[in-house]
């Protein structure tokens with residue numbers, strides 16, 4: 001059974017169809033890269049899975065049940081950076097601020113909170129950062145701490161919206177390796193949006209590609225092909241590979257957000 005099972009999902013925002021008739025069968029423990037040009041609906045899809053924006057059509061089951069009930073088991077790291085005031089918090093306080101533990105008594109509550117924070121930070125290899133102010137961290141450390149915050153409550157699905165933005169290749173690899181470890185060691189399901197496909201190639205199990213109000217899911221080899229993407233975009237698209245790097249050209253131009261980073265990603269895990 002898919003852990004996210006969407007049929008004919010349709011999303012409209014501001015009177016415009018963002019995507020329609022989307023079939024989404026995401027297997028448990030999979031690492032899914034979510035791609036598409038600017039405005040294709042990647043963020044909207046994650047927010048719709050979380051129930052933050054409504055779907056106008058289709059049926060959605062999450063964790064084999066009602067999506068509304070399952071949402072407490074989804075961790076989410078949004079695209080937006082923490083607010084300035086949050087930057088002054090210690091890493092432990094920032095992670096703990098999202099905790100939804102039971103409040104059965106002050107001492108019990110504090111112990112459970114500390115345990116939840118420590119465990120979440122250990123899972124992202126950031127326990128040693130607990131007392132540091134958030135604003136003192138590097139971009140890569142901050143992304144790992146934001147993932148810890150998304151994991152401080154029991155989560156079986158993790159949605160990461162462009163977590164690689166503004167990270168150097170080494171920090172990108174650390175975030176990708178962390179996501180992969182969560183899928184392999186904890187059977188967590190991870191959806192990660194990104195603009196550059198190349199860094200994800202060694203890590204992801206499936207590709208979900210959104211374009212032109214439609215979406216297709218498959219393996220890298222099945223989906224990232226000239227015929228498949230041409231059909232999805234509704235216009236000629238060329239997928240080519242050079243030195244292990246994929247580039248995608250739509251019509252007469254490269255998709256800048258995919259092609260212009262390619263030279264940055266020589267490092268392999």
Ligand SMILES: Nc1ncnc2c1ncn2[C@@H]1O[C@H](COP(=O)(O)OP(=O)(O)OP(=O)(O)O)[C@@H](O)[C@H]1O
Pocket residue numbers: 013014018036037038039040041042043044045
């Ligand atoms: N709250 C909103 N009201 C109206 N339109 C919206 C709203 N949020 C997003 N949109 C529109 O929905 C479309 C999809 O936006 P979305 O942010 O999901 O795309 P994206 O693929 O994540 O883009 P990017 O790669 O630029 O982050 C865009 O045309 C956007 O302008």
